[in-house]
Amino acid sequence: MKIGLAGLPMSGKTTVFNMATRANAQLRDFIAQSEEINTGVIKVPDPRIDYLTSIYKPRKTIYGTIELTDIPGVSKDETGFSRKTLGNIRACDALILVVRLFPDANVPHIRNSVDPARDLEELTLEFILADLEVVEKRVERLSKEMKTGKKPESIREFDLMSRCKEILEGNGMLADVAKNPEEMLLLRTYRFLAQKPIIVVGSCSDDQVKTPGDPMVRKFQEACAARRLPEMLISAKTEMEISSLSPEEETAFLTEFGIGESGRNRLITEAYRTLNYISFLTVGEDEVRAWPIQRGINAVKAAGTVHSDIERGFIRAEIVAYKDFVEKGGMNGAKQAGLARLEGKEYIVEDGDIVHFRFNV
Numbered sequence: 001m002k003i004g005l006a007g008l009p010m011s012g013k014t015t016v017f018n019m020a021t022r023a024n025a026q027l028r029d030f031i032a033q034s035e036e037i038n039t040g041v042i043k044v045p046d047p048r049i050d051y052l053t054s055i056y057k058p059r060k061t062i063y064g065t066i067e068l069t070d071i072p073g074v075s076k077d078e079t080g081f082s083r084k085t086l087g088n089i090r091a092c093d094a095l096i097l098v099v100r101l102f103p104d105a106n107v108p109h110i111r112n113s114v115d116p117a118r119d120l121e122e123l124t125l126e127f128i129l130a131d132l133e134v135v136e137k138r139v140e141r142l143s144k145e146m147k148t149g150k151k152p153e154s155i156r157e158f159d160l161m162s163r164c165k166e167i168l169e170g171n172g173m174l175a176d177v178a179k180n181p182e183e184m185l186l187l188r189t190y191r192f193l194a195q196k197p198i199i200v201v202g203s204c205s206d207d208q209v210k211t212p213g214d215p216m217v218r219k220f221q222e223a224c225a226a227r228r229l230p231e232m233l234i235s236a237k238t239e240m241e242i243s244s245l246s247p248e249e250e251t252a253f254l255t256e257f258g259i260g261e262s263g264r265n266r267l268i269t270e271a272y273r274t275l276n277y278i279s280f281l282t283v284g285e286d287e288v289r290a291w292p293i294q295r296g297i298n299a300v301k302a303a304g305t306v307h308s309d310i311e312r313g314f315i316r317a318e319i320v321a322y323k324d325f326v327e328k329g330g331m332n333g334a335k336q337a338g339l340a341r342l343e344g345k346e347y348i349v350e351d352g353d354i355v356h357f358r359f360n361v
């Protein structure tokens with residue numbers, strides 16, 4: 001899954017990026033015109049993988065990963081993202097919008113004051129306007145096509161695009177516009193910005209994170225709620241500074257700061273929830289591995305994420321739930337208790353399924 005960090009210039013995106021990927025990308029001291037993007041990978045911590053590794057002692061252990069792209073908030077004329085930036089945002093499966101809450105006289109704000117509600121609205125309106133441009137062209141094109149002969153696909157698409165147009169014209173987002181899986185598939189081909197799963201990160205000072213009812217925090221949370229967007233507060237600068245420590249030291253610092261769970265872990269959990277992701281697991285002496293997939297994917301498609309040959313030659317999936325593996329003391333115990341199942345192509349894979357694919361090529 002590819003997640004993009006987007007937001008106004010100097011909102012703290014690269015700070016969040018460094019915190020999440022433990023990287024050391026260049027922060028900014030002034031509003032720049034550079035469109036250079038940073039990419040990195042977040043390893044998804046998974047205690048199930050830790051445990052299975054301790055049992056199998058494999059040569060390799062591979063955790064799930066999230067690919068993170070840090071898209072600079074450069075704007076050509078100080079109003080609006082450049083085409084290139086919009087293109088980079090469009091290419092992501094989901095977005096983390098970074099909105100500034102932290103006060104700091106040394107960090108300039110492109111709108112000259114800190115106002116998370118205004119900034120969030122500016123970002124969402126930009127997405128809406130960019131999509132509206134696409135939708136209007138498409139509606140025009142389809143209505144011409146329909147004059148020359150009404151093909152059922154054009155009618156369906158015209159209907160969907162007209163609904164999108166109406167919602168966007170009313171400044172709405174497109175998260176719920178698709179009425180059925182076919183419309184969902186059709187919509188996906190457009191890569192609309194207003195339809196992407198979004199998490200809003202409020203980039204806060206240490207005090208703001210710790211002060212319930214802080215006015216700036218309240219303003220931010222109300223703005224997110226009004227747009228029905230999931231939000232979280234992260235003291236990104238502090239967390240970035242301690243992300244270069246060892247995991248144990250990092251945990252100790254987080255406790256000392258009264259932060260609790262790291263922003264990185266909270267982002268991962270929220271990303272899985274927003275994108276509706278789960279992980280199935282594979283085990284062996286060679287490799288213990290987590291495979292992130294979208295919830296609702298069947299066994300043969302899941303096989304395809306491992307290898308296209310396994311998808312093509314799929315026979316059956318042998319499945320033991322992780323919980324049963326632990327309760328019965330391992331694979332043999334689970335099998336003896338009759339808890340290993342043979343499932344066919346259409347079986348919907350569940351979170352924590354330990355899967356062995358049987359296939360021939």
Ligand SMILES: Nc1nc2c(ncn2[C@@H]2O[C@H](COP(=O)(O)OP(=O)(O)OP(=O)(O)O)[C@@H](O)[C@H]2O)c(=O)[nH]1
Binds near residue numbers: 030102103
């Ligand atoms: N005080 C304070 N400063 C922060 C915080 N987060 C980021 N900054 C500062 O804000 C400035 C911009 O941060 P960046 O992370 O580079 O912002 P950006 O959104 O990546 O900026 P662009 O890439 O230009 O769009 C830097 O000087 C950071 O040190 C924070 O939580 N508190």
Ligand SMILES: [Mg+2]
Binds near residue numbers: 014028070
């Ligand atoms: Mg940056």
